[in-house]
Amino acid sequence: MKTTPPATLTAANKSLRAALESDPRLRTGMRKALPDWIKRISRLALTPEVETQLVAALDRLWLLPFSALPAGSDLLIFQHSRLPKCREAMVEENDHRGLRLCALFELLMSLALQGNSVFPQNPLHLARLAQQAIEAGPTDDDRLGPLLELLVDAQGSGVRAGHNPFQLADANQVVLSEYERSLGMAEPAWKAPHKFAQHCQELSADAAFQADWARLKKSFPLDRFRDSAGILRRSALPERYWQPPTYPDLRTTREQFQVSFDVFCWKWFLYGMRRDEPLPDKLTFTFTPFGTQIFIPGYWSLDVTRDLVWKRILKLHRARGVARQGVKLASGQKERRAQLDRLVKADTHAKANGLKGASRYRFLKQAAGLTEATEDRQVRRLLEQARKQAGKHLRSKGA
Numbered sequence: 001m002k003t004t005p006p007a008t009l010t011a012a013n014k015s016l017r018a019a020l021e022s023d024p025r026l027r028t029g030m031r032k033a034l035p036d037w038i039k040r041i042s043r044l045a046l047t048p049e050v051e052t053q054l055v056a057a058l059d060r061l062w063l064l065p066f067s068a069l070p071a072g073s074d075l076l077i078f079q080h081s082r083l084p085k086c087r088e089a090m091v092e093e094n095d096h097r098g099l100r101l102c103a104l105f106e107l108l109m110s111l112a113l114q115g116n117s118v119f120p121q122n123p124l125h126l127a128r129l130a131q132q133a134i135e136a137g138p139t140d141d142d143r144l145g146p147l148l149e150l151l152v153d154a155q156g157s158g159v160r161a162g163h164n165p166f167q168l169a170d171a172n173q174v175v176l177s178e179y180e181r182s183l184g185m186a187e188p189a190w191k192a193p194h195k196f197a198q199h200c201q202e203l204s205a206d207a208a209f210q211a212d213w214a215r216l217k218k219s220f221p222l223d224r225f226r227d228s229a230g231i232l233r234r235s236a237l238p239e240r241y242w243q244p245p246t247y248p249d250l251r252t253t254r255e256q257f258q259v260s261f262d263v264f265c266w267k268w269f270l271y272g273m274r275r276d277e278p279l280p281d282k283l284t285f286t287f288t289p290f291g292t293q294i295f296i297p298g299y300w301s302l303d304v305t306r307d308l309v310w311k312r313i314l315k316l317h318r319a320r321g322v323a324r325q326g327v328k329l330a331s332g333q334k335e336r337r338a339q340l341d342r343l344v345k346a347d348t349h350a351k352a353n354g355l356k357g358a359s360r361y362r363f364l365k366q367a368a369g370l371t372e373a374t375e376d377r378q379v380r381r382l383l384e385q386a387r388k389q390a391g392k393h394l395r396s397k398g399a
Helices: 006-021 037-044 048-063 069-081 083-093 096-112 123-136 145-151 171-182 193-205 207-219 253-268 310-320 327-352 357-368 376-397
Strands: 231-233 270-274 277-280 284-287 292-295
Touching: 006 048, 006 171, 037 048, 037 069, 048 069, 069 083, 069 096, 069 123, 083 096, 083 123, 096 123, 096 145, 171 284, 171 310, 193 207, 193 277, 207 253, 253 270, 284 310, 292 310, 327 357, 327 376, 357 376
Parallel strands: none
Antiparallel strands: 231 270, 270 277, 284 292
16 A cells, blocks of 8 residues: 655644644643654664655654554554565565555554544554564464455555545544544534533532532542543443443442443533533534544534534544535536546557557547547546546455
8 A cells, every 4th residue: 555655744744733733722732742753763774765754654643642652653663664574575475465464554554644533443453463464474363364355455555445535635634623522622613602601500500410419429439430630431422322331230339330420420411520520511523433423412402503613513524535415416427437437448549559649639539528629738637537546446346
């Protein structure tokens, strides 16, 4: 799989960092000190081009809010130092499965550098397993076999594409949303923050709420159940429809607490408590590997037009590369693909028959149904699109 060119990745990193540093709240979520990557990798004796590419990838990893920096940096160093030698040996030995493992590894690393919300499993963990399989050489261990069949073509030269893209159209937008999520920032998408503020005020003034909280504090050693940020959290909601996540028998204090705390949060529309401060559920939108979720708290009387900044939500949703849809548009796209197919076949025929210059372009225009007035440079652009379409079609078939 082709990696992102270092210049492109460096520009994306620069743009992302500028966006983070321009927002005081987002800036607080950034790691504090960028490591001296050059010093760390100097012993590898890489070429200047590979070194530039590795540093850009390491910078990207450092910028991601949820990335496992030590593990990820080790994998990136392997990718840019030892992996090329492994691939060369596999080519010499005609090891097709090994080459497919290399392609799988690079695909997983590419996904990992786009954010934490892109892939349904941990790509760094799977990349580590792929690395171990690559370095172990041919074995009977086929744990990664099903993934290879799903994601990598038979030659190991491309990926088996589906409808969900391997490369986001705007990965920076997704990473920025992950920073907001890590900091609990839902407010940028709100037009009606007063609804949240009103709920908070009503909670604080509600004697019944305070009495419930006092009962929990008396019944449980709460400090045992707080997370690293000092927050008590209710159980996470499953996707799409409500289903009780567990069947506790209430024999342990932890189970008794979690069931009681979930009911407490249900009564008052909370996701948790920070010491004595209630943390109400917020109106949120979240990018996930499968789509974009919008959560509307039960206390929030939603006005679809006045409560949400839809431009912001749609910008995140479209970061995946969602194409415009519609009956007429689909018909036009089908005709366009057919035209590009004709153009590729005509170009192959023109080359086989030695057509060049004006006669070649005249033949291509006639085959594609273009007028004679169509500029030659427009034909060249269409040919470029046609070749890309043909390559994408072959990858999706796993040819």
